[in-house]
Amino acid sequence: MREYSVAASSFNYQQAADEALAGNLEALNACVECCDRHAQDGRIALNCEDRDGNSTHYSFADLQARAARFANVLKAQGVGPGDRVAGLLPRTAELLVTILGTWRLGAVYQPLFTAFGPKAIEHRLESSGAKVVITDRNNRSKLDDVEGCPRIISVLAQADSGDLDFHTELNAAASECEPVLLSADAPFLLMFTSGTTGPAKPLEVPLRAIVAFQGYMRDAIDLRPEDAFWNLADPGWAYGLYYAVTGPLSLGHATTFFDGPFSVESTYKVIKKYGITNLAGSPTAYRMLIAAGEDFSAPIKGCLRVVSSAGEPLNPEVIRWFAEQLNVPIHDHYGQTELGMVLCNHHGLAHKVHMGAAGFAVPGHRIVVLDEQQRELPAGQPGILAVDREQSPLCWFAGYHGLPTKAFVGKYYLSGDTVELNDDGSISFVGRSDDVITTSGYRVGPFDVESALIEHPSVVEAAVIGKPDPERTELVKAFVVLGNGHSASPELAETLRQHVRQRLYAHAYPREIEFVSELPKTPSGKLQRFILRNQEIAKQQAALGQTASA
Incomplete structure (x- = not known):
């Protein structure tokens, strides 16, 4: 295992690129990188598992042939280099064929999460100007209400729908399609931010980002040739598309798709059936596994070698x-749609793990903590997490597509997240800048309070906000989801308050606790504290209005 070095971000970018990518940085194609160059030795690229327990396996050669045919299907619809192709598909082989076929033409793939409703889909399709959207029968009806919807290709298309049928067109298409080579700065993905703090914004991901994705797979995920790998994230979102599709396939490693809703039972079954040794996912999924108890976990003990977590801080x-x-x-990993993963406790690099920290800068990136005047802060002072773009050769984000980018200030990209540098060089996550609570002159990170709450056996999930208060500026309020067998009561609320007070410090305990059945989250599973905060403000304003009327 290689030793981690704080100076790791100074390694030679050109050398890394030459090692990671076939050809050179002026002649790239994502389908070649993620498929063609691994298609000669019969290696498996994709393991598909459906909700009924049926398995299908595809080699890189299988996918190469299908991608060439599907590229010709798209070409017949007028798709060319730089054009957008949207995919509204579940985790099936058709999804991967769509992605690879799009890339083969030098076109740009745009993911649409299958849980989106018509309005979310319409916003993204309108913003991207997609020429074609590929879907399946289960998701097709969502496109009926999308104004200006582009040409539709559907898996198992209805005869009277006017759609092209995916497999009919695929089987009729020519079998040869030369990949279109592009420069490293040409986009191959069009992503939208998850909308954690506001409307989703579009951004282009250039081909050179593949180098960064590979580095994360090697250094943080520690993906080894002998591993059986599964990333639970949906490819409708950045973590799934970057690291369940692009990252592993570009390294010539098989990935795993499960076509079904998340459940504890199905997760453990897939781990056991495929002998998964390297698992990636979100804290939300992991908390659900924990809540299910040892009856589920016992059979897979000893199967997993390493597990990685991303999307929100790991408790x-x-x-x-x-x-x-x-x-x-x-291990906890931190990133954004705009950056990929840039701050990690690395499985593949030897360094001490600071409990509660998001980790160290991923090689190729210089991560710093800034104050409001963009001055770099020493250890022990909270500030904004930022990327020094001048000294981060693997940072590929160039701004939002068609929108101004306020996050660029001088040489820095400002993440909008509040963090704190530790003495050992690791960085601890405090919260989104808007989430940090100021109460009685103290600054409280909601994550610390949430972590203390879920340590109590009655709590499955928790969200903590600052509720406006005339005396304290804000008071700490917690929204708590209880586990099975536990009932909400004033006594339990007081027990939880005292539990946090003892685990943290007196000013950080939640003075108010509200028991709820679920917490607001983005479709990708990220907690949306701002919704809870806005609801509290609306309640207070309504109460003031009623008082004034009286």
Whole structure:
């Protein structure tokens, strides 16, 4: 295992690119990188598992042939280099063929999450100007209400729909299609931010980002040739598309798709059936595994070698559970749609893991903590996490597509997240800038309070906000989801308040606790505290209005 170095971001970018990519940086094609150059030795590229337990396996050669045919299907619809192709598909082989066929033409793939409704789809299709959208029978009806919807290709198209049928067109298409070579700065993905703090914004991902994706797979995920890999994230979102599709396939490694809703039972079954040794996912999924108990976890103990977590901070209780119940290390990783993963506790690099920290800068990136005047802060002072773009050769984000980018200030990209540098060089996540609570002169990170709450056996999930208060500026309020067998009561609320007070410090405990059945999240599973905060403000304003009327 290579030793981690704080100076790792100074490594030679050109050398890394030459090692990672076939050809040179002026003649790239994502389908070649993620498929063609691994298609000679019969290696498996995709393991598909459906909800009924049926398995299908595809080699890189299988996908290469299908991608060439589908590229010709798209070409017949007028798609060329730089054009957008949208995919509204579940995790099936057709999804991967769509992605690879789009890339083969030098076109840009745009993911549409299958849980989106018509309005979310319409916004993204209108913003991208997609020429074609590919879907299946289960999701087709969502496009009926999309104004200006482009040409539709559907898996199992209805005869009277006017859509092209995916497999009919695929089988009729010519079998040869030369890949279109582009420069490293040409886009191959059009992503939208997850909308954690506002409307989703579009951004283009250039081909050179593949180098960064590979580095994350090697250094943070520690993906080894002998691993059986599964990333639970949906390719409708950045973490799934970057690291369940592009990252592993570009390294010539098989990936796993499960076509079905997340459940504890199905997750454990897939891990056991495929002998998964390297698992990636979100804290939300992991907390659900923990809540299910040892009856589910016991059969897979010893299967997993490493587990990675991304999407939101990893609570210490989850880290302890994986170590004690499954005997496997789980590491926290931080990133954004705009950046990919840039701050990690690396499985593949030797360094001490600072409990509760998001980790160290991923090689190829210089990550710093800034104050409001963009001055770099020393350890122990909270500030904004930023990327020094002048000294981050693997940072590929160039701004939002068609929109101004306020996050660029001088040489820095400002993430909007509040963090704190530790003495050992690691960085701890505090919260979104808007999420940090100021109460009685103290600054409280909601993540710390949430972590303390879920350590209590009655709590499955928690969200903490600052509620406006005339005396304290804000008071700490918690929204709590209880586990099975636990009932909401004033007594339990007081027990949780005291639990947090003892685990943290007196000013950080939640003075108000509201028990709820679920928490607001983005479709990708990220907690949306701002919705809870806005609801509280609306309640207060309504109460003031009623008082004034009286």
